[in-house]
Amino acid sequence: MQPKSVSLIVTTYNWPSALELVLLSIKKQSHLPNEVIIADDGSGEETRELIQRYQATFPIPLIHSWQKDNGFRAARSRNLAIAKSQSNYIVMIDGDMVLHRHFIRDHKRIAKTNYFTQGRRVILTPSLTETLFKNNQYPISLFSSAVKNKLNAICCPLLSVILSPLLSKKSYQSIRSCNFAAWRTDIIAINGFNDDFVGWGREDSEFVVRLLNNGVKRQDLRFGGIAYHLYHNENTRKNLEDNDKRLELAIKNKEHYCQNGITQHLADAEVKHD
Template identity: 30%
Template structure:
């Protein structure tokens, strides 16, 4: 089974470089990596060009900057992928060395998977270096606690304080809604094609969760790896946030649940004109 890691990014070359540094330390590497670039400038292109892993195909999927069109560039990456199984990251997260292995371990054609985030504030994000990633210290409870990231018991659990069987049981039993999180998710490509990918008409604010609802409506159920596949999120500004769009997206998600909608009209396959 061929696998591809799809990493979304937009004009954040420092975070992307750190993200890729964590990708490079995977115990099981994907067969390919697609940088799904929502219109970044030459600094991001330079980061992608400089990144290479033996035996791993790296491609830069880019379109012109027309505002927030993350779903559109993700659909292009999906449509042009030759892999059977796709893993999704945002280019502002750091992944543990067993991240890919964990998603593969629970992969099933009738399931999609989503992990969780441990969020760093601006000061902690600025302190992250490639050396901290290489040593694994940035994922340690001591480092995260010292940098103010372990603010709740649930966040502490994301650091995997108990043996793997215990954490796996907590993943199964924790009563949280199964929601697709675009910064940490996976599915078989065939499942994504079945629902026509992401809805490109949706801008920032729940646009990823809507995909999870439609996958579920299509008979592809969600599963969490909240504790065994958490990622560390680097802080950054979001100049594209619009409260009105977020409210409208929430309405669309509720309607998708109510109606059983599975197919994205404005998705990978466009409506005939």
């Protein structure tokens, strides 16, 4: 079943130059999403001004969902953005993922009831990333020596239809919410992301463990849904031990619902909407 509408959620934190490249790539989509929601984890004034400037000319609604800067809280930030969404299908990317022009088309094509979709990323070198920033452009060639994992950069609908089912994994392993899609109802059914996750890591894996435990299956999108990952230094892992423990508990207890999730944000969004 094809989605009736698509909300694209873009996480960001104080990297407006990267976010601008992402927004430019969204504007050039062959199939536009119905809305874009920036899940902002506490960025400053420069990011706010960038979003306001793009809102004036953006071809679809561009919504700024912001929370206070109180550490790395990607889970809560995504929940806030999803709560504001108006579409029945949610596609999530990070604010350092520049999109191939058929990104949304490919995600819509593969969407299937009772499945979530894990996309892939193309790793860019520091030199190519610097060039993109310098020229404020995003076209990237598959044949560039600065593109590392070239197999992920091939866009071929025929290969995608044939090989995506064959190459799909069944577990939470290698989950990356930087290129991910799911039905909004499936997300709400498990209470979204777990707001208890603070600091980098495992909030997306734990989220997927609960989706799987709730009967939602995984499919991997191959040879389509291409997103180019801008180079940057790795985030700090200081909270990873605690986050690993939360993930292990979700697996051990076969959890399908978290207590501190999206429900509270849905209630807030409804009040503001009224």
